Amino acid sequence: MARRAFLLTTALTAVLALTGCTQLVGGVARTERPDVTKVAGLDITTGESGPKPGVPDADLRVENGDGGEMDRLAINTLADVGAYWAEQLPARFDVPFEPVRRLVSYDSNGAGVEICRTNTKGVANAFYCSLDDSIAWDRGELLPMLDDSFGPMAVVTVLAHEMGHAIQYKLGDKGGITQATPSIVKEQQADCYAGNFFRWVAEGKAEHFRISTGPGLNQVLATMFFIRDGAGTSAEKQGAHGSAFDRVAAFQFGFAGDPRRCAAIDEAEIRSRITQQPFAREDVDRGQGKGNLPVDDPKALEALEESLREAHKQTGAVPPGFATSGGTCADARETSPASYCPATNSISIDLTELVRIGTPPKRGQRGGIGDFAAFAEIASRYALSIQKATGYSLEGPAAGLRTACLTGAWAGKTTAEQARLKLSSGDLDEAVAELLADKSLIAADVNGTVVPSGFARVEAFRDGFFDGAGRCTRKYSG
The missing domain is CATH 1.10.390 (Neutral Protease; domain 2)
Known part of the structure; x- marks a missing residue:
């Protein structure tokens, strides 16, 4: 992702205030609601x-x-x-x-x-x-x-x-x-x-x-990721x-x-x-590969804060607290590398693990994915706070798909010309890679239970990216 150069007024310490998501629209359109146990009308199978x-x-x-x-x-x-x-x-x-x-x-x-x-x-x-x-x-x-x-x-x-x-x-x-x-x-x-x-x-x-429409199709989509055009x-x-x-x-x-x-x-x-694009002038190599920011850079995290606040400014939800240390939660399990606790309306992050995810692999070596994958994990936990504030369940596959969709809606806002944290070439491919991971939080509920179909995860993210948060609550109402 690219970070635009603005005057910085605050620094990230132990607490980072993240603000709300785009207004979630009520009145579910039944004709749009999918069966979360199916993939394009077929049962999700694991054979x-x-x-x-x-x-x-x-x-x-x-x-x-x-x-x-x-x-x-x-x-x-x-x-x-x-x-x-x-x-x-x-x-x-x-x-x-x-x-x-x-x-x-x-x-x-x-x-x-x-x-x-x-x-x-x-x-x-x-x-x-x-x-x-x-x-x-x-x-x-x-x-x-x-x-x-x-x-x-x-x-x-x-x-x-x-x-x-x-x-x-x-x-x-x-x-x-x-x-x-x-x-x-x-x-x-x-x-x-x-x-x-x-x-x-x-x-x-x-x-x-x-x-199978679960793991089998996941492997097919992973193949599509492998044979993609290179970033830029x-x-x-x-x-x-x-x-x-x-x-x-x-x-x-x-x-x-x-x-x-x-x-x-x-x-x-x-x-x-089409989202494929060449790198922009501001997409320089800051030591993480072109277009990638160091995930633990306070300025990058501050830009993430601002991007979430801007993308989700229409909500009336109270923003969650944000800490770099974990703690006990009365009503949800801890998830890595980020957790949301409904009881305290707070998000905790594991910066070490986020850095691992956000650091692209070097040629011939194993590694993470890229900065967008790490930032999207954080954004997904924030999406849960919005669902809680608007009365949606935080457990089950519908919550996981809403989470993926709302994360996609945030990503769509980062394409704006004036966005401080702006989508770079290759970022959406990082999203696909993370969405297809077995333990991806981008399409997981509050307890980290991942929607079994990678096909459904990517589709939900794409719905939010192109159509915004209103689509998320109309289609994935549960």
């Missing part, structure tokens, strides 16, 4: 995800394959994705599905293969080529890395995305894609088409794969795919909708919601 046991491998012709595990995984994926589109293209667009003409496997560490006017030696990638209607994948480095890091459904995610590009080519004008279409539109459409396919898998319709990349850059926040949004549109929703993604739609 196995990955290849179905005992199912014979698909029989597809593959060039240059080795018959190994990665090739079998790719072939079964493309067979299932092909079956999905053979059903959907005629039904949704009145277009027959023609299978991709060429499937090519290669090892980027071995001898190169000429495909799409490119030699694949050293190319750790998967791609669709419209020149010869082909899909190719690197079985030597890319697919094993995805499988080792996130599980087999990460491989399915990447190849379903590539088939999405094939669908764009086969749809032609009906898909709204031309040669002049910016790459960000094409890539977001392909992410959306991948979401369509995963909905079909989650409904139990795929022959070779299964996925402009959405207008040729070849831009999107930030994690934007890619996950496109995937979720597809999971919740049908392929026509994905085909509707165009330049105007992208401009209305």
